[in-house]
Structures are given as structure tokens and as C-alpha cells.
Amino acid sequence: MPHFVEDPLYLSKSRLKSDLVAHDVALPPARSNKEVYVKLHKKHIDQKTDADFSSDEEDRVQDVAEEDPELPDPRNLTDDGLKAALLKHGVKAGPIVASTRALYERKLSQLLQSDGHDRPNGAEKAVLYSDSEGEEEDGQEDDADSDSEAKEETMEEQPQQASSQVDLNFQNGDLHYPQCFLPSSRLVVCASRNREPDGNSGNALKSSERSQPRCSQIPVGISKASSVGQCSRLASGVPSGSQSVKANDCSSFSSQTFSITQMVEEMESRRSPSITTNAERDLNGGNVKERCSWSDWPDIHVVDTYTLKNQSLYYTPKASPHKLRKKELVKDTLKDLFPDTQTTSTGIYATRRRPIKGAAGRPVQYVYPDSPASPSTLERREVERRLVPIHIQILVFIILTCLLYLIYVCVEDNSLSPFVALLQSLSQGSEDEHGLLLQDKTQDTPALSAQQ
Amino acid sequence: MSSTSQKHKEFVAEPMGEKPVMALAGIGEVLGKRLEEKGFDKAYVVLGQFLVLKKDEELFRDWLKDTCGANVKQQGDCYGCLKEWCDAFL
Numbered sequence: 315m316p317h318f319v320e321d322p323l324y325l326s327k328s329r330l331k332s333d334l335v336a337h338d339v340a341l342p343p344a345r346s347n348k349e350v351y352v353k354l355h356k357k358h359i360d361q362k363t364d365a366d367f368s369s370d371e372e373d374r375v376q377d378v379a380e381e382d383p384e385l386p387d388p389r390n391l392t393d394d395g396l397k398a399a400l401l402k403h404g405v406k407a408g409p410i411v412a413s414t415r416a417l418y419e420r421k422l423s424q425l426l427q428s429d430g431h432d433r434p435n436g437a438e439k440a441v442l443y444s445d446s447e448g449e450e451e452d453g454q455e456d457d458a459d460s461d462s463e464a465k466e467e468t469m470e471e472q473p474q475q476a477s478s479q480v481d482l483n484f485q486n487g488d489l490h491y492p493q494c495f496l497p498s499s500r501l502v503v504c505a506s507r508n509r510e511p512d513g514n515s516g517n518a519l520k521s522s523e524r525s526q527p528r529c530s531q532i533p534v535g536i537s538k539a540s541s542v543g544q545c546s547r548l549a550s551g552v553p554s555g556s557q558s559v560k561a562n563d564c565s566s567f568s569s570q571t572f573s574i575t576q577m578v579e580e581m582e583s584r585r586s587p588s589i590t591t592n593a594e595r596d597l598n599g600g601n602v603k604e605r606c607s608w609s610d611w612p613d614i615h616v617v618d619t620y621t622l623k624n625q626s627l628y629y630t631p632k633a634s635p636h637k638l639r640k641k642e643l644v645k646d647t648l649k650d651l652f653p654d655t656q657t658t659s660t661g662i663y664a665t666r667r668r669p670i671k672g673a674a675g676r677p678v679q680y681v682y683p684d685s686p687a688s689p690s691t692l693e694r695r696e697v698e699r700r701l702v703p704i705h706i707q708i709l710v711f712i713i714l715t716c717l718l719y720l721i722y723v724c725v726e727d728n729s730l731s732p733f734v735a736l737l738q739s740l741s742q743g744s745e746d747e748h749g750l751l752l753q754d755k756t757q758d759t760p761a762l763s764a765q766q
Numbered sequence: 767m768s769s770t771s772q773k774h775k776e777f778v779a780e781p782m783g784e785k786p787v788m789a790l791a792g793i794g795e796v797l798g799k800r801l802e803e804k805g806f807d808k809a810y811v812v813l814g815q816f817l818v819l820k821k822d823e824e825l826f827r828d829w830l831k832d833t834c835g836a837n838v839k840q841q842g843d844c845y846g847c848l849k850e851w852c853d854a855f856l
Binding site for chain 2: 413417
């Protein structure tokens with residue numbers, strides 16, 4: 315420490331120890347006092363600095379020149395500072411004590427030097443150019459990636475938007491069902507006109523009759539609405555506030571002309587591209603809704619009954635966008651399921667049902683391979699192979715019974731006389747032997763009696 | 767290499783107790799003398815250094831080289847012996 319002279323007396327024991335180690339001074343025994351350390355410190359280090367001051371200073375200067383000026387000399391660092399510096403270089407240092415400090419100091423200086431060698435242009439420049447450039451490139455790449463991702467997202471979002479539109483439509487439909495009860499003029503006219511030629515039932519006629527007088531009134535509303543400045547198509551479809559007012563003015567009849575075609579038409583109009591009008595309409599719809607809820611509720615019930623009656627009359631198969639959307643969605647799933655089917659104009663798919671395996675006389679398309687037989691079945695088969703078939707068994711049994719019967723019959727008839735004769739002769743022979751034995755016994759007994 | 771040496775086996779076989787530093791594998795008379803001069807008179811003192819360096823091979827080898835001027839083989843023997851002892855008894 316050439317810059318500030320430290321009295322070794324004020325240094326801690328561990329610091330003294332580490333200094334001694336750093337100066338390659340042999341440490342005293344572990345139990346020695348601080349005084350010993352101080353003595354050693356004075357003896358070796360201070361002498362060195364005093365004696366070789368110039369050279370030591372030069373060495374220090376060289377060392378400092380070698381290292382980056384910003385980076386502190388590891389020997390001046392505290393234990394914690396040294397540890398932190400090591401951690402900065404990715405080295406997880408253990409406890410920095412007297413015996414380990416020198417090692418860690420050297421390690422840190424090595425790391426610093428290696429860093430310096432790694433960056434021949436200097437740390438600052440390296441920071442300025444190489445590393446940060448890479449980061450910038452990375453950032454640009456990230457940007458590009460994010461751009462492309464954003465594009466992809468937009469691409470992906472389009473169907474999502476469509477679906478969300480569908481959802482919106484759903485929501486709108488849900489929200490503005492009351493709105494549907496208010497007549498849109500064109501629809502009413504169309505409906506009534508459509509109805510008139512058909513003229514099926516009295517109810518239909520009645521409804522058309524009822525709608526007709528309103529037809530005269532509602533165009534006024536339309537004209538007002540269009541004068542307000544809504545888009546023509548939308549305006550025609552949309553019951554604007556004025557129109558709804560008009561409708562309300564028309565009293566309870568206004569909502570009687572509700573029909574599904576109106577709903578369809580309104581949905582179409584709602585689907586139209588301009589968002590502002592959508593919003594406007596939403597607002598109007600909200601107003602209308604409120605009005606409906608306030609004034610027309612009882613009428614709506616009436617309308618419901620009417621519409622229930624006249625549904626078939628008013629229903630026109632003009633596809634609602636809502637339904638179209640639905641169909642498209644269904645189409646997509648169907649296409650996924652059956653990619654090879656052809657699209658038809660009706661949008662209805664006739665797909666061959668997949669054949670059920672072996673059912674209903676259909677040819678079995680897939681036969682399971684013969685599974686390897688279990689050892690027990692193999693054994694059984696072996697046994698069966700050895701056994702004589704049943705019909706042969708029966709045949710043998712019959713033959714045997716026949717043979718036995720024949721033998722029985724023969725025996726009954728004494729036709730087998732030689733056998734019988736032989737048997738008789740045998741029996742006679744045995745009887746003769748019996749007789750001889752009896753004679754012997756009789757001969758013995760008199761002898762015994764004579765002895766007695 | 768180190769695991770085959772008799773010294774290593776003997777050191778790893780039992781708790782080191784109060785064994786001198788020369789009982790360590792790779793530490794002969796010369797190195798043991800140097801270590802004793804530096805205060806590392808018992809094997810457990812070297813073990814303490816080994817442990818305080820967190821069993822780091824590189825640091826321990828450096829330390830051993832600095833303290834007693836052990837060559838690479840001696841460093842390796844000493845490190846392996848202490849490591850195995852720690853695995854067995856710590």
C-alpha cells in the first residue's frame with residue numbers, strides 16, 4: 315500500500331495475516347499473538363517498502379497501468395468488496411479469511427487480466443461496440459420478430475375478429491332483442507308484401523293488414539333518420555331514435571309487427587362495416603331498449619303471442635348474417651373433420667358414414683391378426699389332436715358290443731364245446747389231486763395213532 | 767492414480783484424528799516440512815483450508831502450490847485424498 319501508510323498496530327490480526335501471506339511471508343504458528351504478526355509485518359513488509367521503495371512503487375505503478383484504472387486493486391478491497399468483485403465475475407467466493415484472501419485476490423486479478431485480454435480494444439469500447447451492438451442487433455431482431463409476430467398475430471386475429479364479430483353479433487342480438495320488436499320499415503313492408511300474395515291464414519292477413527297502416531307512417535321515420543345522416547342502408551335497417559319515437563307514437567301496435575326477418579335485417583345492418591354507425595345504433599338500440607322496457611313491455615308480450623302464431627308466415631329463409639357466421643364456423647369444423655368433401659352450394663355436407671366394423675353385413679375392412687395362442691389352448695389342441703374323433707369312438711364301441719353279444723350267444727349255444735370240455739377236464743384233474751391228498755392224510759393219521 | 771496409492775487408502779480409511787500433515791497423500795517429507803513451517807502442522811489444518819476454500823479444486827491446488835510448492839501430481843493426490851475423506855466422513 316504505497317499510497318497510504320498504515321501502522322500495522324491498527325490492523326486487524328486477519329488483515330496482518332493476509333498481508334503476510336500476500337507478501338510471501340511465512341506465517342507464525344496459528345496460536346501466536348497479534349504482536350508476532352505485527353512484528354513480522356514490520357520486519358518484512360515495511361522493510362520491503364522502505365528499502366525497495368522505488369522498485370516496489372514502480373511495480374505497483376506497472377500493476378496499476380496493466381489493470382484498468384476504473385477497476386480497483388484487489389488488495390485495497392475489503393473482504394466484502396473482494397467477494398462482490400468476484401461475484402461480478404461470476405465466481406462464487408467462499409469465506410474470505412486470512413488464509414484464503416490472497417488466493418481470491420489473485421483470482422480476481424487473473425479474471426481482470428483475462429477480461430482485459432478478451433477485450434483488446436478496451437472495456438469501454440467493448441461495451442460501446444461489440445457487446446451493445448450485439449444487444450442492439452438482438453433488439454432489432456427482437457423488433458423484427460415482434461413485427462413478424464405482430465403480423466402473424468394480425469393474421470391470426472382476423473379470424474378471431476370474425477369470431478369476435480360473431481360474438482358481438484351474438485351479444486348484440488342478445489342485447490337488442492327488444493330493439494327487434496320495433497319495426498324497421500322496409501322489413502315490415504317486405505314482410506307484408508311477401509305475406510299478401512301467399513295469404514295463407516287469417517292471422518297472416520290480419521297481421522299484414524295491421525302492418526300496412528304502419529307502413530305509411532314508418533317511411534316518415536326513415537326519412538327523418540336518413541336526414542339525420544346515417545348511412546342509407548343502415549338507416550333503413552336501423553330503427554333510429556326518431557323512428558322509435560315514431561313507433562312509440564304509433565302506440566302499442568308498433569311492436570306487433572315483429573318478425574324474424576326484421577331480426578335478420580337488423581343483424582345485417584348491424585354487421586355493416588362502419589363502426590360509428592354501429593355505435594350510434596348501439597346507442598339508439600339502448601334508447602330503444604329503454605323505451606321498450608318502459609313503454610312496450612306489455613305490448614311485447616302481445617307481440618310474442620302474435621309472432622308465435624305468425625312465425626311461419628313471417629319467416630323468410632333469407633340467411634341472417636348471424637346464421638351465416640354460424641354456418642361458416644360449422645363449415646370450418648366440418649372441413650377439418652372431412653377435408654376431402656366437396657363444398658356444396660347449400661352448405662350441407664353429405665358425408666359417408668364411416669363403416670362400422672363388420673356390422674350390418676358390411677365387409678369387414680380390418681381383420682385383427684391371429685393373436686398367438688396361449689399355452690393352455692396349445693395344450694388343449696395337442697390333446698385333441700391325439701384323441702380319436704368321436705364318430706370313430708362310437709363305431710368302435712358298437713363293434714365291441716356286437717362282438718360281446720356274439721360271444722354271449724355262442725356260449726349259450728354250447729357251440730364252443732372244446733373250451734367247455736377243456737374246462738371240465740381241468741376241474742376233474744384238480745379233483746383227483748384232492749383225492750390223493752386226502753388219502754395221504756388218512757395214511758398219516760393211523761401211523762400217529764400207532765405211535766401213541 | 768491417487769486412489770491406487772497406499773497412502774491415499776490409509777488416509778481415507780479412517781478418521782484423520784491427529785494425523786500429521788505428512789499423512790496426506792501427495793505430501794511427502796519436504797512438502798510436509800514446508801507446510802509445518804507455515805503453520806499447517808496437522809492434516810486437519812489442511813482440511814480446514816480445503817473446506818474454507820469450499821472444496822474448490824482449482825483454489826486448493828493454487829493454495830497448495832503457493833504454500834509448499836507442490837507439483838501437479840502432488841496437488842492432485844492431496845486434493846483427491848481430502849475430497850474422498852470428506853465424502854466418507856463429513
